[in-house]
Amino acid sequence: MSAHVIAARDLTKRYGGAIAVNGISFAVEKGEIFGLLGPNGAGKTTTILMMLGLTEVSGGEIRVLGHDPARDPLAVKRRVGYLPDTVGFYDNLTARENLAYTARLIGFPPADRRERIEDALARVRLTEVADKRVATFSRGMRQRLGLAEILMKGAEIAILDEPTSGLDPQSTDEFLQMIRALKAEGVTVLLSSHLLDRVQRVCDRVALFQSGRIALMGSVAELGREVLGGGFAVEIEAEGAGLELRLGGIEGVSRVERIGPDRYRLLAGRDVRPEAARAVVNGGGQLRRLSVEGPSLEAIYAGFFQRQSEPGEVRDAA
Amino acid sequence: MRREGSPWRGLSAVTMKELADHLSSARMRVLELLVLLTALAALYGAIRQVRDTTAEDPFVFLRLFTSASGQLPSFMSILGFLIPLMAIGLGFDAINGEYNRRTLSRILAQPIYRDALLLGKFLAGLITLAISLSGLWLLVIGLGLIMLGVPPGTEEIARALAVLVIAIAYAGVWLAAAMLFSVVFRSPATAALTTLGIWLFLAVLWPLLAPAIASAIAPPDLRAMLTGQPGIAMLEWQQALLRLSPSQLFTEAMVALFNPSTRALGTIFLSQLHGAVIGAPLPLGQSLLIAWPQTVGLVAASIVLFVIGYVCFQRQEVRA
Numbered sequence: 293m294s295a296h297v298i299a300a301r302d303l304t305k306r307y308g309g310a311i312a313v314n315g316i317s318f319a320v321e322k323g324e325i326f327g328l329l330g331p332n333g334a335g336k337t338t339t340i341l342m343m344l345g346l347t348e349v350s351g352g353e354i355r356v357l358g359h360d361p362a363r364d365p366l367a368v369k370r371r372v373g374y375l376p377d378t379v380g381f382y383d384n385l386t387a388r389e390n391l392a393y394t395a396r397l398i399g400f401p402p403a404d405r406r407e408r409i410e411d412a413l414a415r416v417r418l419t420e421v422a423d424k425r426v427a428t429f430s431r432g433m434r435q436r437l438g439l440a441e442i443l444m445k446g447a448e449i450a451i452l453d454e455p456t457s458g459l460d461p462q463s464t465d466e467f468l469q470m471i472r473a474l475k476a477e478g479v480t481v482l483l484s485s486h487l488l489d490r491v492q493r494v495c496d497r498v499a500l501f502q503s504g505r506i507a508l509m510g511s512v513a514e515l516g517r518e519v520l521g522g523g524f525a526v527e528i529e530a531e532g533a534g535l536e537l538r539l540g541g542i543e544g545v546s547r548v549e550r551i552g553p554d555r556y557r558l559l560a561g562r563d564v565r566p567e568a569a570r571a572v573v574n575g576g577g578q579l580r581r582l583s584v585e586g587p588s589l590e591a592i593y594a595g596f597f598q599r600q601s602e603p604g605e606v607r608d609a610a
Numbered sequence: 611m612r613r614e615g616s617p618w619r620g621l622s623a624v625t626m627k628e629l630a631d632h633l634s635s636a637r638m639r640v641l642e643l644l645v646l647l648t649a650l651a652a653l654y655g656a657i658r659q660v661r662d663t664t665a666e667d668p669f670v671f672l673r674l675f676t677s678a679s680g681q682l683p684s685f686m687s688i689l690g691f692l693i694p695l696m697a698i699g700l701g702f703d704a705i706n707g708e709y710n711r712r713t714l715s716r717i718l719a720q721p722i723y724r725d726a727l728l729l730g731k732f733l734a735g736l737i738t739l740a741i742s743l744s745g746l747w748l749l750v751i752g753l754g755l756i757m758l759g760v761p762p763g764t765e766e767i768a769r770a771l772a773v774l775v776i777a778i779a780y781a782g783v784w785l786a787a788a789m790l791f792s793v794v795f796r797s798p799a800t801a802a803l804t805t806l807g808i809w810l811f812l813a814v815l816w817p818l819l820a821p822a823i824a825s826a827i828a829p830p831d832l833r834a835m836l837t838g839q840p841g842i843a844m845l846e847w848q849q850a851l852l853r854l855s856p857s858q859l860f861t862e863a864m865v866a867l868f869n870p871s872t873r874a875l876g877t878i879f880l881s882q883l884h885g886a887v888i889g890a891p892l893p894l895g896q897s898l899l900i901a902w903p904q905t906v907g908l909v910a911a912s913i914v915l916f917v918i919g920y921v922c923f924q925r926q927e928v929r930a
């Protein structure tokens with residue numbers, strides 16, 4: 293139990309007859325970035341709320357920093373920072389006043405508050421707008437203010453629910469950079485998302501949720517080996533007719549996506565560059581560019597859910 | 611399951627923030643305007659009335675609160691309407707407003723219990739109402755002093771103060787009711803409408819319905835039919851039913867304190883008046899005793915409503 297800051301065993305949440313979280317077990321180590329991934333309604337937010345004692349646990353148990361969040365929520369919430377999926381602030385107050393209210397709720401001594409708030413605002417680069425009312429803030433700025441709250445709190449664990457949803461690519465990258473900075477300070481980060489390719493870049497380990505269960509768990513490289521025996525995304529820029537079909541026919545390719553005019557992305561279990569090149573040229577097309585990315589979470593994800601649905605389809609067909 | 615840690619952690623932070631919000635809000639400006647207009651309207655009517663009547667009335671100051679003149683209702687009855695309106699105006703979006711601003715889960719992720727949030731909001735609302743009502747009270751007494759030119763007696767001040775305290779308790783009932791519905795309904799408009807609906811029902815329709823229900827429960831007996839008087843049982847039922855409404859309790863308490871000659875609230879038998887000097891004022895202590903059950907009833911109603919709201923809030927999902 294020593295290094296595990298979060299440990300769940302057979303954690304279950306029922307809403308009436310419906311099961312939102314179905315007996316999941318996982319452990320998060322100190323200082324790692326752990327990703328909760330999965331489609332909408334998979335149970336990520338519910339799991340997070342149980343960690344914070346914000347919703348009752350129906351079965352199993354969860355320990356956060358050694359405390360039971362249902363019994364001793366204050367001890368947990370004092371040391372854990374939470375950024376909800378749709379974070380809101382008091383629009384009539386300024387950014388600084390919003391943080392000051394949270395600081396009073398946390399119970400920091402007055403002498404401490406100012407410095408903590410200024411520090412946190414500076415780190416998310418909101419110092420200039422600190423005295424503007426939050427009503428004027430964009431989504432990205434609100435999200436950063438939410439992160440500032442966690443920084444100000446000095447949380448040992450940061451729980452971020454869909455922190456990058458609704459952010460533009462540049463803001464997303466900036467935000468992920470800040471998450472990495474948190475890790476560098478020894479903060480354990482738990483984040484949920486369905487933006488796979490971006491999350492992949494920051495997570496040490498991920499848990500793939502599927503209808504209330506953890507379907508897969510491990511580092512991206514491990515999962516790649518397990519699911520795809522590799523897991524590669526090959527990008528092709530080529531001109532020619534019927535390429536999509538042709539590329540899809542290559543053995544080992546699980547999916548072909550059109551990502552732009554004359555640009556395709558193959559998700560495959562191995563490096564299929566030679567076959568792809570051959571397929572383009574044989575089809576009378578012109579190959580302009582060919583690149584490969586290592587095991588991608590997207591490929592793993594697609595591969596996994598494909599594998600899941602296959603037996604069902606077979607049964608349906610029979 | 612036992613919870614660790616104090617449920618009141620963060621209470622003062624919540625109360626201070628909500629109080630600051632209330633006092634600086636546009637809503638508060640409207641309430642202040644309402645208070646000012648009420649004071650002026652009530653005084654305008656009352657002063658004319660009081661000047662005409664006897665100067666030797668020992669409680670001439672209290673007349674300011676109770677006299678109605680022509681079209682203008684008395685200050686007392688305006689207060690019965692103004693207070694629920696103010697309380698509902700402050701409470702109807704207490705909790706669902708936090709949901710809709712998406713601040714609830716963020717605030718509850720701080721080391722405080724829900725208890726502190728709910729009670730803090732209630733206290734802030736009650737303090738705001740107390741400030742407004744005290745302002746109104748001072749305004750009426752001050753203007754009365756100027757316009758009548760006689761200082762109020764100690765007992766008159768004491769009686770008016772007692773009414774102020776009871777008015778705050780009455781405000782507490784409607785504040786708790788509004789907050790209960792702000793927990794139950796996610797939409798502030800629905801919560802406001804429901805609370806206002808209940809208030810209108812209790813203040814306007816209930817006094818008409820209660821006698822009908824009472825005579826259905828206790829139909830007039832032979833003696834009552836012969837004398838053409840309502841039966842005792844029916845009167846008692848009617849009173850009991852009427853007292854389910856906080857407006858009724860508040861009015862009764864106000865009558866007891868503002869009319870020192872009030873000897874009892876409700877049916878009086880001739881035998882009980884044995885030795886009483888009809889029309890002679892009662893000492894303050896006696897009037898307070900008469901108003902005491904009503905006051906306790908109002909406080910109890912606020913507590914019950916608050917507790918129901920609290921239980922609902924504890925079971926509620928925080929997810930927006």
Ligand SMILES: Nc1ncnc2c1ncn2[C@@H]1O[C@H](COP(=O)(O)OP(=O)(O)OP(=O)(O)O)[C@@H](O)[C@H]1O
Pocket residue numbers: 307310311312313330331332333334335336337338339377486927929
């Ligand atoms: N209050 C509730 N009552 C009944 N069912 C609920 C309630 N809240 C959530 N659920 C159900 O629980 C399941 C899990 O929801 P949850 O919000 O945890 O999913 P999620 O993984 O966070 O999805 P998303 O990516 O959309 O945020 C869903 O099927 C949802 O319908």
Ligand SMILES: [Mg+2]
Pocket residue numbers: 336337338377453
């Ligand atoms: Mg979610």
